[in-house]
Amino acid sequence: MKRIVVKVGSNVLTREDGKLDVTRLSAIVDQVAWLKRNDYEVILVSSGAMACGRGELKPECKLDTVGRRQLFSAIGQVKLIGYYHNLFQEYGLRIGQVLTMKESFSTRGEYLNQRACMTVMLKNDVIPIVNENDTVSITELMFTDNDELSGLLASMMDADTLIILSNVDGIFDGDPKVPTTRVIPFVNCDSDLSEYIQDTKSGFGRGGMITKAGIARKVAEEGIKVIIANGTTDNILIDLARRPQETIHTEFRPNSTPTSRVKKWIAHSESFAKGVVHINQKAEEALKGPKAVSLLLVGVTAIEGEFEENDIINVVGNDNKLIAVGRSSYASSKAKQHIGAHDMKPLIHYDYLYME
Numbered sequence: 381m382k383r384i385v386v387k388v389g390s391n392v393l394t395r396e397d398g399k400l401d402v403t404r405l406s407a408i409v410d411q412v413a414w415l416k417r418n419d420y421e422v423i424l425v426s427s428g429a430m431a432c433g434r435g436e437l438k439p440e441c442k443l444d445t446v447g448r449r450q451l452f453s454a455i456g457q458v459k460l461i462g463y464y465h466n467l468f469q470e471y472g473l474r475i476g477q478v479l480t481m482k483e484s485f486s487t488r489g490e491y492l493n494q495r496a497c498m499t500v501m502l503k504n505d506v507i508p509i510v511n512e513n514d515t516v517s518i519t520e521l522m523f524t525d526n527d528e529l530s531g532l533l534a535s536m537m538d539a540d541t542l543i544i545l546s547n548v549d550g551i552f553d554g555d556p557k558v559p560t561t562r563v564i565p566f567v568n569c570d571s572d573l574s575e576y577i578q579d580t581k582s583g584f585g586r587g588g589m590i591t592k593a594g595i596a597r598k599v600a601e602e603g604i605k606v607i608i609a610n611g612t613t614d615n616i617l618i619d620l621a622r623r624p625q626e627t628i629h630t631e632f633r634p635n636s637t638p639t640s641r642v643k644k645w646i647a648h649s650e651s652f653a654k655g656v657v658h659i660n661q662k663a664e665e666a667l668k669g670p671k672a673v674s675l676l677l678v679g680v681t682a683i684e685g686e687f688e689e690n691d692i693i694n695v696v697g698n699d700n701k702l703i704a705v706g707r708s709s710y711a712s713s714k715a716k717q718h719i720g721a722h723d724m725k726p727l728i729h730y731d732y733l734y735m736e
């Protein structure tokens with residue numbers, strides 16, 4: 381059985397007037413039902429709460445961005461999940477709602493709890509329908525958008541494929557509005573797409589194509605195939621499953637050596653880091669080299685923050701650019717005492733070191 385995470389973006393589910401496109405939502409349900417009949421396990425990450433709420437009421441007074449988000453998503457999520465419930469029920473399929481937030485993945489324990497929740501649903505043939513809990517996740521620890529959430533889930537659930545549905549056919553080799561630009565069919569983990577992607581977002585989306593491509597690359601590096609395709613195209617999910625070669629999309633080719641489960645967790649934990657470790661040029665070269673190496677204290681030049689053994693820490697080079705994320709084998713107090721020291725156990729063992 382193949383496990384797929386399907387992310388349906390705001391732009392797929394929103395009409396031009398900002399309200400929910402029920403016809404499109406229904407078409408997505410039809411396609412997911414087809415996937416289920418064809419032995420795919422599906423986790424659906426669905427945006428659309430705001431779109432659903434927007435059409436429901438006119439606020440009594442002028443609201444700021446946070447207030448609007450809280451109000452509309454609170455009303456909208458109920459309606460959104462109601463549509464999914466009714467439409468999937470027509471196919472005899474059971475759904476479950478998962479509202480989550482970035483903080484719910486911040487420790488290994490919480491991460492495993494989220495995984496257990498999804499696993500028990502899949503085992504019982506329930507389709508998880510996931511969205512960020514927009515009513516309460518308003519801090520800087522918000523997901524950039526649901527692309528980030530779907531990448532995290534695909535990685536956490538060891539999915540075979542992550543399909544990100546947006547309102548474009550894939551990543552274009554220039555501005556998608558220019559008629560001469562074309563969709564890039566394949567992207568390798570090490571390709572640089574920065575010259576192609578514009579810093580524009582479609583009407584109702586949050587992250588834009590830059591974050592989508594960043595997430596896609598990270599997930600593909602972990603050994604999961606990532607597809608970016610157009611969710612407004614009829615039967616796109618069925619066509620991607622049945623005749624991918626003839627179906628327009630961008631595929632991020634998965635790395636052939638899959639990442640271990642614990643590294644996958646670390647890979648998506650950068651924002652929960654409790655400390656920052658600065659390393660010298662030689663250490664940076666060693667980490668980036670072809671051999672698998674641990675980070676030794678001898679290459680460390682400075683340590684910021686207070687952390688305990690097993691906390692997540694970020695590793696930066698001379699230019700302060702993030703090089704790696706890892707799990708510390710020391711508390712910061714002890715590590716700071718031994719900066720530059722030889723013959724000590726590694727600060728981050730290779731098994732717990734994820735290179736950016």
Ligand SMILES: Nc1ncnc2c1ncn2[C@@H]1O[C@H](COP(=O)(O)OP(=O)(O)O)[C@@H](O)[C@H]1O
Pocket residue numbers: 388389390391392525527545546547548550551552553554555556576577578579580581582583584585586587588589590592
């Ligand atoms: N090179 C590119 N190829 C495709 N889309 C691009 C590119 N550069 C920028 N974009 C923009 O990214 C948008 C999709 O991202 P986003 O607004 O976050 O959608 P969603 O809500 O579906 O996640 C497209 O509508 C397009 O305007």
Ligand SMILES: N[C@@H](CCC(=O)OP(=O)(O)O)C(=O)O
Pocket residue numbers: 388389390391426427428429430431453511512514525526527584585586587588
């Ligand atoms: N959680 C929000 C959507 C977040 C968002 O816009 O994400 P995206 O569809 O990736 O641009 C909602 O349900 O309205």
